[in-house]
Amino acid sequence: MKIILKETIESLGIIGSEAEVKKGYARNYLLPQGKAVLATPQNRKLMEKERTKFELQIAKETAHAEEMAKRIEGVTCTLKGKVSDENRLYGSITVRDIMTALAAQGIEVEKNMILLNDPIKTLGTYTIPIRVYKGVKPQITVEITAE
Template sequence: MKVILKETIDSLGIIGSEVTVADGYARNYLLPQSKALKATPANRKILEQEKFKIELQIAKEKGLAEEMAKRLEGVTCKIVAKVSQEDRLYGSVSLRDILDTLETQDIKIEKQMVLLTEPIKTIGTFKIPIRIYKDVETEITVEIVPE
């Protein structure tokens, strides 16, 4: 089913774009949550009339994302963990640990933004990419130190 997005959804596209999604996804999630409209000629006409508003909203979202990227640049997240004699962690440092530590520094980001491919299992310093918006990415430093 073709739908027109009413808000930016990371996995689909930006606000105002016309995308094709599974019928069930559109019927059960996007349309009831008012995140999209069916791509009909009438809705396309409405979209053309609101195109200026949509472009302003995209610029605003991107501006906020760039501002947040500047704030996150150079942020160091220090996590204390229990280690064995061989300097290996008991367990691992996961996405949740990173988000909790950032929250103590008054930095609130969503878990989808953190591009951690696998949990960290050794001590050391790691660069973790953060995707704030479609084309806006930055890195934070995660430092794992022994307890």
């Protein structure tokens, strides 16, 4: 099913672009949430009229993302945890812990922006990318130390 995006969706594209999605995804999520419209000739004409508005919004989002990336790039977070004799953490450091540490430094990020594959379970220094916007991924350094 062809749709036209009314907002940027990471996996599909930017505002105003056409995408091919499964019928269920369109009918059950994108259309009811107002994130997309069907790609009919009438909707294409409407979107073409609003293209300048979309381009302005994309430019604004990109500028905001780059400004946020400059603030995030190179930030170091130090987290402490209880460790065993083999320098393994008793718990683990998760996305939520990193999000809290960043918030303490005045950097607000959403949970899904932190690209941590698996929870951290050992001491050390880790480089973790933060997805701010499509193609904009600054990296932070997370140091895990013993309490």
